[in-house]
Amino acid sequence: MLNKITAEEMSQVFSRALQHKLIQEQDTAVIFYDLSRLTARINNLVEVFPKSALHAIAVKTNPLTAILKKINALGVGLEVASFPELRLAEKAGFSPAQIVFDSPAKTRSELEYALKRGIYLNADSFQELDRIAQLQAKQLSNSVIGIRINPQVGTGHIESMSVGGEYSKFGVPLQLNRQRLIDAFLKYDWLKGVHLHIGSQGCAPQLLVNGIRTVLNFVNEINEGLQRYQQNRRVEIIDIGGGLPVSYYKDEPAITMQAYQRLIQVSCPALFEGDFKIITEFGRSIYGNVGWVASRVEYVKESEHKSTALIHVGADLFLRECYNPNDWHHDISLVDQSGRLKQVDEKDYAIAGPLCFGGDMLEKNLRLPNIETGDYVFIHDSGANTLSLWSRHNSRQVPKVIGYYENGIQFEILKEREDVDKLWEFWS
């Protein structure tokens, strides 16, 4: 249940969805989520870390409200990186203690709201900490508050996804601010946690662990300072962020959550000895491999060297992939109109999206079986940072989202295809 969804499984699920008439003529593209696998991934995360940990799943990777409600029932929390995400979390039924509010640009009124509700907050800067202090002076809140530290341990291989290097727009850079951070902990007795996040995808697990170890070592320094002056106080909470990389290639092995936990434990045993509460903020590693997309092929432009298959998703759903193709990849497979897999590669194809620019391509040159109008292209491992980055270019309608259990024994519509009235509302 923790492995990737194979093309054969997708073909089976798709055929069953067709038999149940869940895919209509207007459903030119459909997003699928394997809810059995999602449940297994979350249960596994909960099992691997100590019981006291709070697993705040990153809403930015998948804000579908039907899924937020489902994962609430599994006992995890949510990491929210904007005020609207915070409101989604509340509406989905998460309690203040299950919500972790990160964002480098929280306004005074957003902070005031979060403090009133007792929501966990990570300040991103000294400036924000001072703002929180002003609000705390008016009325002390139940919120637990941490500060984001950039341990400056280095970057991964996707520059735009890396935030733990020498420079980052996030957090307080550690090298030049050790004393200032210790002073902040001495000054504000409500400051109880530290937060870090090194990057998303492209960061080797060991780099993430180096970040955690650097921050943990620094926490020991802060705690020594606190012990000297305020003997009953110490940093109690370490929020290790997310960032565990996901495999996007068929045979590429992925690090498991167990292996990552072991790496952290070997490097930072103190984190697991009961003195700290751990918060995690995984997103991509929860959702990436449990979602996939099926798009109908509308036309095939044949040519001698390379033909072009025109499909119904492109940079609208795969924003990063189309704008930064060198950094991203999704495996692709092909089925006929009844969902049967086509397996014998015959020709070179470009897989092009429907949007009005030349870079709207999922693949520029890929050997695939013969593609015909009416076939469906499956785009693998599409569950994270796809719909959540939806682009309104050309006003394409957001596709239907279908959840399923046990390879399609049971289906559930998680979100209907957007209709033109909703689109009108968006642009009005």
Ligand SMILES: Cc1ncc(COP(=O)(O)O)c(C=O)c1O
């Ligand atoms: C602060 C923070 N936490 C958690 C995450 C989730 O990271 P991932 O989806 O790679 O696990 C992100 C992603 O950008 C983030 O910025």
